[in-house]
Amino acid sequence: MTPALEPRLRAVRLLTCDVDGVLTDGRIYVDDDGRETKAFFAPDGTGIGMLQRAGIAVAFISGSPSAAITHRARRLGVNHVLLGSDDKLPRWQKLLAELRVAPDACAHIGDDLPDLPVLRACGFAATVSHAPAALRQHAHYIATCAPGRGAVREICELILAAQGKLDAELVAHGA
Numbered sequence: 052m053t054p055a056l057e058p059r060l061r062a063v064r065l066l067t068c069d070v071d072g073v074l075t076d077g078r079i080y081v082d083d084d085g086r087e088t089k090a091f092f093a094p095d096g097t098g099i100g101m102l103q104r105a106g107i108a109v110a111f112i113s114g115s116p117s118a119a120i121t122h123r124a125r126r127l128g129v130n131h132v133l134l135g136s137d138d139k140l141p142r143w144q145k146l147l148a149e150l151r152v153a154p155d156a157c158a159h160i161g162d163d164l165p166d167l168p169v170l171r172a173c174g175f176a177a178t179v180s181h182a183p184a185a186l187r188q189h190a191h192y193i194a195t196c197a198p199g200r201g202a203v204r205e206i207c208e209l210i211l212a213a214q215g216k217l218d219a220e221l222v223a224h225g226a
Contacts, residue, residue: 098207
């Protein structure tokens, strides 16, 4: 973590995450009956739980209308799930207004062009290594872990470390 990132990370009160290509590896599985399934990485869920226990809200925002996202959110206690629109910025802005969170106090993790307006507007913009150049140019941080394999956990731990809350979470888990 660079000194320039610390103030941005300390300010975070809300983390919004894209799903496909961030919380998953980007592959979408469709069975013969047209049902869509997704694979999520349990350690990313642990990171989300750590953030929530530290008082940081989490929301999923995805262009996909997949029920798998809603089920995963419910399992993790993520109460804010915005699905089915590639025009993410207006929905993100509405969520911030409802939660009374300033854009500078929001972190967003996205991996593709529909995330770009949110990445430009938020206080801490993160992406993953496979993101297009346009996203990488606007990101404050590019995760070293792969999407769907720890990228979200990495971002969660960065936020918690900058806010001095990571050690308490590690101790709570017996580390």
